Amino acid sequence: xxxxxxxxxxxxxxxxxxxxxxxRRAVHSFKVGLALTLVSLIYYYQPLYTNFGATAMWxxxxxxxxxxxxVGATLSKGLNRGLATLLAGAxxxxxxxxxCLSGKIGEPILLSFFVFLQAVATTFMRFFPxxxxxxxxxxxxxxxxxxxxxxxxxxYDEILTMAHRRFSTIFIGGATCVIISIVVCPxxxxxxxxxxxxxxxxxxxxxxxxxxxxxxxxSADTDWDTAEKRKCLRGYKSVLGSKSAEETLANFARxxxxxxxxxxxxxxxxxxxxxxxxRECAYRIEALDGYLNVNVQVPxxxxxxxxxxxxxxxxxxxxxxxxxxxxxxxMTRQAxxxxxxxxxxxxxxxxxxxxxxxxxxxxxxxxLLAAVPLFTVTSLLIDVVECTEKIAxxx
Amino acid sequence: xxxxxxxxxxxxxxxxxxxxxxxRRAVHSFKVGLALTLVSLIYYYQPLYTNFGATAMWxxxxxxxxxxxxVGATLSKGLNRGLATLLAGAxxxxxxxxxCLSGKIGEPILLSFFVFLQAVATTFMRFFPxxxxxxxxxxxxxxxxxxxxxxxxxxYDEILTMAHRRFSTIFIGGATCVIISIVVCPxxxxxxxxxxxxxxxxxxxxxxxxxxxxxxxxSADTDWDTAEKRKCLRGYKSVLGSKSAEETLANFARxxxxxxxxxxxxxxxxxxxxxxxxRECAYRIEALDGYLNVNVQVPxxxxxxxxxxxxxxxxxxxxxxxxxxxxxxxMTRQAxxxxxxxxxxxxxxxxxxxxxxxxxxxxxxxxLLAAVPLFTVTSLLIDVVECTEKIAxxx
Numbered sequence: 001x002x003x004x005x006x007x008x009x010x011x012x013x014x015x016x017x018x019x020x021x022x023x024r025r026a027v028h029s030f031k032v033g034l035a036l037t038l039v040s041l042i043y044y045y046q047p048l049y050t051n052f053g054a055t056a057m058w059x060x061x062x063x064x065x066x067x068x069x070x071v072g073a074t075l076s077k078g079l080n081r082g083l084a085t086l087l088a089g090a091x092x093x094x095x096x097x098x099x100c101l102s103g104k105i106g107e108p109i110l111l112s113f114f115v116f117l118q119a120v121a122t123t124f125m126r127f128f129p130x131x132x133x134x135x136x137x138x139x140x141x142x143x144x145x146x147x148x149x150x151x152x153x154x155x156y157d158e159i160l161t162m163a164h165r166r167f168s169t170i171f172i173g174g175a176t177c178v179i180i181s182i183v184v185c186p187x188x189x190x191x192x193x194x195x196x197x198x199x200x201x202x203x204x205x206x207x208x209x210x211x212x213x214x215x216x217x218x219s220a221d222t223d224w225d226t227a228e229k230r231k232c233l234r235g236y237k238s239v240l241g242s243k244s245a246e247e248t249l250a251n252f253a254r255x256x257x258x259x260x261x262x263x264x265x266x267x268x269x270x271x272x273x274x275x276x277x278x279r280e281c282a283y284r285i286e287a288l289d290g291y292l293n294v295n296v297q298v299p300x301x302x303x304x305x306x307x308x309x310x311x312x313x314x315x316x317x318x319x320x321x322x323x324x325x326x327x328x329x330x331m332t333r334q335a336x337x338x339x340x341x342x343x344x345x346x347x348x349x350x351x352x353x354x355x356x357x358x359x360x361x362x363x364x365x366x367x368l369l370a371a372v373p374l375f376t377v378t379s380l381l382i383d384v385v386e387c388t389e390k391i392a393x394x395x
Numbered sequence: 396x397x398x399x400x401x402x403x404x405x406x407x408x409x410x411x412x413x414x415x416x417x418x419r420r421a422v423h424s425f426k427v428g429l430a431l432t433l434v435s436l437i438y439y440y441q442p443l444y445t446n447f448g449a450t451a452m453w454x455x456x457x458x459x460x461x462x463x464x465x466v467g468a469t470l471s472k473g474l475n476r477g478l479a480t481l482l483a484g485a486x487x488x489x490x491x492x493x494x495c496l497s498g499k500i501g502e503p504i505l506l507s508f509f510v511f512l513q514a515v516a517t518t519f520m521r522f523f524p525x526x527x528x529x530x531x532x533x534x535x536x537x538x539x540x541x542x543x544x545x546x547x548x549x550x551y552d553e554i555l556t557m558a559h560r561r562f563s564t565i566f567i568g569g570a571t572c573v574i575i576s577i578v579v580c581p582x583x584x585x586x587x588x589x590x591x592x593x594x595x596x597x598x599x600x601x602x603x604x605x606x607x608x609x610x611x612x613x614s615a616d617t618d619w620d621t622a623e624k625r626k627c628l629r630g631y632k633s634v635l636g637s638k639s640a641e642e643t644l645a646n647f648a649r650x651x652x653x654x655x656x657x658x659x660x661x662x663x664x665x666x667x668x669x670x671x672x673x674r675e676c677a678y679r680i681e682a683l684d685g686y687l688n689v690n691v692q693v694p695x696x697x698x699x700x701x702x703x704x705x706x707x708x709x710x711x712x713x714x715x716x717x718x719x720x721x722x723x724x725x726m727t728r729q730a731x732x733x734x735x736x737x738x739x740x741x742x743x744x745x746x747x748x749x750x751x752x753x754x755x756x757x758x759x760x761x762x763l764l765a766a767v768p769l770f771t772v773t774s775l776l777i778d779v780v781e782c783t784e785k786i787a788x789x790x
Binding site: 014015018019022025026028029030032033034036037040043044049054056057060061064065108111112115116117119120121123124127128140143144147148151152154155240241243244279280283284286287290 | 409410413414417420421423424425427428429431432435436438439444449451452455456459460503506507510511512514515516518519522523535538539542543546547549550635636638639674675678679681682685
C-alpha cells in the first residue's frame with residue numbers, strides 16, 4: 001500500500017508540474033473534450049444521424065486528429081485536411097469512373113494501378129522540403145482519401161453520395177475544432193514565437209549580467225552560492241537548441257488570422273532571422289561559459305588592470321540585450337530605438353575603453369600564458385557586443 | 396509555352412535533386428505504393444470482402460498513416476496503433492455496457508461524460524515529455540478508438556463484432572507496413588543515427604584541418620578561391636542544429652529489432668551523449684569561425700612566432716576527430732583505441748608546445764591589442780582539444 005501511495009503522489013506531483021509549467025495545457029485538454037463531445041452529438045440526435053449515418057465517425061476522427069495546441073497548428077491541419085479531401089475526393093471519383101469504363105475485369109487492375117501511381121507520386125512529393133514544412137498533412141490525407149474513394153467505389157454504387165457525406169462530416173469536425181480553438185482561450189503560435197524570441201534575448205542578457213561577477217569572483221565565496229548562481233546563468237543553454245521550435249512556431253504562425261497586435265501577414269520571417277542572430281550570440285556565450293567552469297588562475301596584476309573594463313562591457317551588453325528584448329516584447333520599435341541606440345553607444349564606449357587599456361598597459365611583467373584566458377574572454381565579449389549590434393540592427 | 400517548359404524542367408530538376416540526395420526516398424515511395432495496393436486487395440477479392448465488409452477501409456487507413464520512412468518509425472507507429480486500439484476498444488466496449496445499464500435517456504449522457512473525461516485526461520497526458528516522445532501517436536489513437544467504439548455503440552448492437560473486425564483490419568494494415576518496411580530495402584533509424592554522429596565528427600575534423608591554412612592565409616590568395624574554400628569549411632554549421640534530428644532518430648532506433656551489427660538494446664543513449672559533446676565542440680568552432688570572417692590584421696611578428704604551433708594543434712585535433720569518426724563508423728572500438736590514444740598524445744604535445752611558446756617568447760615589442768585575436772584563437776583551439784578529449788573518452 002505504501003508503494004502505491006508513493007506512486008500515486010508522484011503521478012499527482014507530475015500532473016501538477018506539467019499543468020503549472022503552462023496552465024494553457026489544462027485548458028487545451030478541456031477544449032478537446034468539449035469539441036469531441038459536441039461532435040458526438042451527431043450520433044445521439046436522430047435527425048442529424050438520419051442525414052449522415054455511419055459517416056458521422058469522420059467528424060469524430062477529424063476532431064481527434066486536427067485539434068492541436070495552437071490556433072495556427074489547428075488551422076493548418078484543418079485547412080490541409082479539408083482541401084486535400086475535396087481535391088482527392090474529386091480525383092478519386094474521376095478515377096472510379098475511368099476504371100468503370102474498362103469492364104468488370106479491367107476495373108480492379110486499373111484501380112490498383114491508379115492507387116499505386118498516386119501513392120508513389122504523393123509520397124515522393126512529401127520529401128520536398130517546402131511541401132514537408134507546410135502541406136505534409138494535406139499530402140497524407142490526399143493519399144488516404146484518393147485510395148478510399150476510388151477503391152471503395154468498386155463496392156458501392158452511390159460513390160458521390162458517400163464522398164459528399166464524408167466531406168460534410170469532415171467539414172463539421174474541422175470547423176468545430178477551428179472555432180473552439182479560436183473562441184475559447186486561444187493559444188496563438190505567433191504570440192508564442194514572439195515571446196520566445198524576446199525571452200531568449202533576455203536569457204542572454206541575464207548571463208552577461210552575471211558573468212562579470214562570476215568570472216572575477218574571489219575564491220572566498222562559498223561553493224554552494226556559486227552552484228546556485230551558475231544554475232541561474234545556465235538559462236541561456238536552451239537558446240542553443242531553440243532553432244527547430246522557432247521554425248515550427250513560425251510555420252504555424254503563418255496560418256493564423258490577424259489577432260491582437262499581429263496582422264495576418266506579420267513578418268514572421270524576421271523573427272526567424274532575429275532568432276538566428278540571437279543563437280549566434282549564444283554560441284559565443286557558450287564559449288565564454290567554458291571559462292567559468294575551468295578553475296583558471298589569472299595573475300592578479302593582469303586581472304586588476306582590465307577587470308573594471310571587462311565588467312563594464314559585459315554589463316553594458318547585458319543592458320542593451322535586455323532593452324532590445326523589451327522593445328521586441330512590446331513592439332514599440334520607434335520609442336525604444338532611441339534608448340537602444342543610447343545603450344549601444346555606451347557599449348561601444350566600454351569596448352573602446354577596454355581596447356585602449358589593452359594597448360596602453362605595460363604587460364611585460366605578466367605571465368602571458370596565464371593571462372590568455374583573460375584575453376580570450378575579453379575578445380569574446382567584444383564579439384558578443386558585435387553580435388548584439390547586429391541584433392539591434394534587425395530588431 | 397516557353398514558360399510552361401521552364402516550369403516543367405524546374406520541377407524535373409527538383410525531383411531529380413530530392414531523389415539523388417537520398418535514393419532511399421524513391422524506394423520508400425514505391426514501398427508505400429506496394430503496401431497500399433496489397434491492402435486494397437481486400438476490396439477486390441470477394442471472400443476477404445465478405446469477411447470484413449466496409450471495415451476494410453481501416454486497413455487502407457492504417458497503411459497510409461503508419462508507413463514511415465524508417466523501420467523504427469513504422470514499428471513505433473504500428474505498435475502504438477495496435478496496442479492503443481486493443482486497449483481503447485476494450486475500454487470502449489466496457490463504457491458502452493455501463494452506459495446501457497442506465498436506460499435510454501441516461502445512455503447518451505453517460506456516454507458523453509465518459510468520452511469527455513477520457514479525452515481530457517488523455518490529451519493532458521500527451522503533454523508529459525516521456526509520453527510525448529514515445530507514445531504520442533498511441534495516445535491519439537486511444538482517444539479516437541475509445542470515442543468511436545463507445546459512441547457508435549449507441550447505434551449498433553453488434554458492437555463486439557465491429558470492434559473485432561476493426562482490430563483485425565488494423566492489424567492486417569499494420570503488419571503489411573512492418574513486413575514491407577523490414578523486408579524491402581529497410582531504412583534503419585539506428586544506422587542513420589550512427590552515420591549522422593560519425594559524419595558530424597568528420598565535419599568538425601574537416602573544419603579544423605582547413606582552419607590553419609585559412610586563418611594564417613596571406614592576403615595574396617584570390618578571393619574566389621577563399622570563398623570556395625570557406626564554403627567547404629562551413630560544413631560544420633549543420634552540426635550546431637542537429638540535436639532534434641538526433642533525438643528523433645534515437646527514439647525510433649529504440650523500437651528497432653536487432654539488425655546487422657546493432658543489437659536490439661544497442662546503447663542509443665550513448666550516441667546522444669556523443670552527439671551532445673560533438674555539439675559542444677562545434678560551438679567552440681563556431682566561435683573560431685568568427686575570426687575567419689573578420690579581417691584581422693595580426694602583427695607579423697606575433698604571427699610568425701606561434702603560427703606553426705597553432706597549425707599543429709589544429710591539424711592534430713583534426714586528425715584525432717577524424718580517427719574517432721572512423722572508429723565510431725566501423726565500431727572497431729578496441730583496435731582503434733590505440734590509434735586514437737596515440738593521436739591524442741600528439742594533440743597534447745602540440746598544445747604543450749604552443750603553451751611553452753606563449754610562456755617563453757618575448758612579447759614586449761608586439762602590439763597587444765592586435766594580437767588578442769591570435770591569443771583567442773589559440774585559447775579556443777586548446778578548448779577544442781579538451782572537447783576532443785572528452786569525446787574520445789566516451790567513444
